Amino acid sequence: MRALKLQGRTVAMIAIIVPLVLVFAYVAMRSGPLAPVKVTVVRAQEGTVSPALFGIGTVEARHTHRIGPTLAGRVKRVDVHVGDRVRAGQLIGEMDAVDLSDRVRAQEATLKRAQAGIREAEARQAFAQAQARRYDKLSALQATSEELAITRRQEREIAEAGLIAAREALAGAQSERAALVAQLDNLKLVAPVDGVVTLREAEPGTTVVAGQAVVELIDPASLWINLRLDQVNAGGLASDLSADIVLRSRSAETLPGRVLRVEPKADAVTEELLAKVVFEHPPEPIPPIGELAEVTVALPLVQAAVVIPNAALRREAGEVGVWQVKEGRLQFAPLKLGATDLDGRVQVREGLTEGDEIVLYSERALSRDSRIDVVPSLPGAER
Structure with missing residues (x-):
């Protein structure tokens, strides 16, 4: 009787454990690491x-004109401001002449003296030539001594040399005046091209040195994108490929462009290829120099x-x-x-x-x- 009870318990436990094991195995196979x-x-x-290439670039100007004096001086006036459009040949500023105008007037006086010196030298030359011819005739007739004839010929040569020196002095005075006038003209700051003022680096009263820029201009038609592309994914990049340009400040607008050239020198530090991408049409308004742009270059199908x-x-x-x-x-x-x-x-x-x-x-x-x-x-x- 006792054996039957133990056997019944064993069967009951097996009946309970086996389903549990099966359920555990099922769960382990479906949701655990074995699932x-x-x-x-x-x-x-x-x-x-x-295929296409995507890269980030910056807006740059192909031609930047830095306008300033050729000599050290003080800024007299600046007639333009940042953002102004100017025309080629337009006067945009002027340097203070200081004593340059006085030096031009002084040189003009020197020039007049040189011109008077030439007239005097020409008169002396004409008189000396006439005297030399006269004494040559008298010497041929033995009406005067040979020594006096030689003296008159020497005086003629001296007068001719004096005329040459006077002409050289006049040429020198003219050159000096032309140089001073050129310096005076260089004090005028003139726009070399049609462009837009991007920098005004000196104000009236500021002293600048030779070559220092007072105003900076860019040509809007020369804007381009300095594009950087990862060397690993830049296969197929070439000039004249079409490109889509999206400026950061105009994310909803896509501007057409093209690859102008691929730079022959890559950036070894960042492992990037460099390319220049130009706009098909100059954007209006002009984007700021240095603005970031997203560029997608379409490769051949x-x-x-x-x-x-x-x-x-x-x-x-x-x-x-x-x-x-x-x-x-x-x-x-x-x-x-x-x-x-x-x-x-x-x-x-x-x-x-x-x-x-x-x-x-x-x-x-x-x-x-x-x-x-x-x-x-x-x-x-x-x-």
Whole structure:
């Protein structure tokens, strides 16, 4: 009787424990570390990609004109302000002449004296020539001594040399006056091109040295973007490619442009390629120099091929590929990739065919032995 009671208890315990074990195993296989990995899948499709490059640049002026005096002096007046538009040849300021006008008048007096000196030298030369001819005739008739004839010829040569010296003095005085007038003209600050004033670096009364800028101008038609692109992703960059420019201050507006040139010297520190991108039409109003701009450069289209999302790419054992789903099991497929676009698609040259099913997102890392559970989506996978 006692044995029957023990046997009944054992059977009861087994009846309780076995379902619990089964439930635990089921739970462990479905929600624990042994549970299948939830994944989303996508099929490889035939298509084309529109490759493009994206980079950040700054607005710069190709031609900047820094206008200032050629000699040290004091600023007399500045007639323009920052933001003003000026025309080529427009007077925009002037330096204080100090004593330069007096020096020009003094040089004009010197010039008049030199001109009077020439007239005097010409008169002396004419008199000396006449005397020399007269005494030469008298000497031929033996009406005077040879010594007097020689003396008159020497006086003629001296008069001719004096005339030459007077002419040299006149030329020197004219050159000095021309130099002073040129200096006086250089005191006028004139715009060399049509442009916009970007800097006013000196105010009236300020003393500046030779070559120091008083006003800075830029030509609005010469604006361009100094673009920087990562060297790794800059393949295919070339001049004359079309580009879309979005200024930081005008994020809702896309301005057309093109690549003017690719700089022959790259930035070795930041590992970037440099390019100059110009606007197809000068933007209005003119953007500030130094403003950041986002530039998208369109590369030439490529031939149609198998295309997959680049989010599906994985690296296993040093190879880049995707996890391919075949008959419910995982298989890693190494790929040879081609061009990519800014929409997150990549071209597959080798390794997949159209219609192959691959893993797009997974809730954790995968391996060949991983069991998977295909679901429509994973929370937060597309963020």
